[in-house]
Amino acid sequence: xxxxxxxxxxxxxxxxxxxxxxxxxxxxxxxxxxxxxxxxxxxxxxxxxxxxxxxxxxxxxxxxxxxxxxxxxxxxxxxxxxxxxxxxxxxxxxxxxxxxxxxxxxxxxxxxxxxxxxxxxxxxxxxxxxx
Amino acid sequence: xxxxxxxxxxxxxxxxxxxxxxxxxxxxxxxxxxxxxxxxxxxxxxxxxxxxxxxxxxxxxxxxxxxxxxxxxxxxxxxxxxxxxxxxxxxxxxxxxxx
Numbered sequence: 001x002x003x004x005x006x007x008x009x010x011x012x013x014x015x016x017x018x019x020x021x022x023x024x025x026x027x028x029x030x031x032x033x034x035x036x037x038x039x040x041x042x043x044x045x046x047x048x049x050x051x052x053x054x055x056x057x058x059x060x061x062x063x064x065x066x067x068x069x070x071x072x073x074x075x076x077x078x079x080x081x082x083x084x085x086x087x088x089x090x091x092x093x094x095x096x097x098x099x100x101x102x103x104x105x106x107x108x109x110x111x112x113x114x115x116x117x118x119x120x121x122x123x124x125x126x127x128x129x130x131x
Numbered sequence: 132x133x134x135x136x137x138x139x140x141x142x143x144x145x146x147x148x149x150x151x152x153x154x155x156x157x158x159x160x161x162x163x164x165x166x167x168x169x170x171x172x173x174x175x176x177x178x179x180x181x182x183x184x185x186x187x188x189x190x191x192x193x194x195x196x197x198x199x200x201x202x203x204x205x206x207x208x209x210x211x212x213x214x215x216x217x218x219x220x221x222x223x224x225x226x227x228x229x230x
Contacts (some may be wrong), residue, residue: 017134019200020134021134024134024137024138025137027138027147027175028137028141031141031142031145031172031175032144032148034168035143035145035146035149035168035172036148037135038148038149038152038164038165038168039148039149039151039152044158044160044164046163047152047161047164050168051164051167051168052169052170053150054145054168054172055168055171057173058145058172058175059171059172059174059175061140062138062175062178062179063175063178066137066178066179066182069134069182070187071187072187073192075187077206078187078190078191078193078194079178079190081176081194082178082190082193082194082197085194085197085198085201086171086174086197089197089200089201090171091203092201092205093167093201093205093208096204096205096208096209097160097163097164097167097204097208098158098166099212100163100208100209100211100212101158101160103212104158104159104160104211104212106135106158108152108158113229118150
């Protein structure tokens with residue numbers, strides 16, 4: 001698939017282009033896999049795993065592949081800034097969300113596997129016990 | 132360029148999958164998680180579009196979007212947990228932390 005796309009391009013690819021293709025292709029693959037995990041895994045805590053995959057492997061590899069294509073040093077600095085920021089904010093967000101979910105009544109130890117379809121609402125969803 | 136176009140299309144497909152979970156998520160935490168992931172993917176999409184358009188200055192917007200995405204997610208999470216954004220740090224529930 002990827003090689004077919006590459007052969008239709010005019011001219012030979014440089015080494016930087018090969019590295020960019022590898023990094024960005026892998027990043028998009030990991031991001032897509034994380035999205036499928038968010039869509040298919042049961043329960044909010046296992047879906048956080050997919051979100052973490054998008055944040056680390058997906059965005060990390062995509063921005064690394066863009067760094068190879070950068071022509072000015074400031075572009076690389078900006079991409080590194082985005083990577084460093086996401087590196088710190090992604091676990092923080094997941095931590096806060098996990099604590100909020102536990103506080104909100106979602107039991108991490110419960111088996112969230114749906115019987116037939118993940119679409120029907122979990123019983124923990126609509127508890128109005130919180131003020 | 133073909134590389135950036137393919138990356139943009141892949142990120143858009145990923146965004147579509149994530150937004151399905153944001154709409155259909157059973158609990159509000161699933162929706163917050165999906166919207167946060169969508170924001171992260173939007174950062175990547177803005178960066179890729181900057182390169183696709185030949186103007187990497189778009190990275191400033193991507194950096195700002197990452198910041199706002201983090202602050203917004205934390206704010207929404209705090210609001211869902213405490214039902215109040217002005218919740219004091221020390222409260223009857225203070226042993227569980229502020230965030």
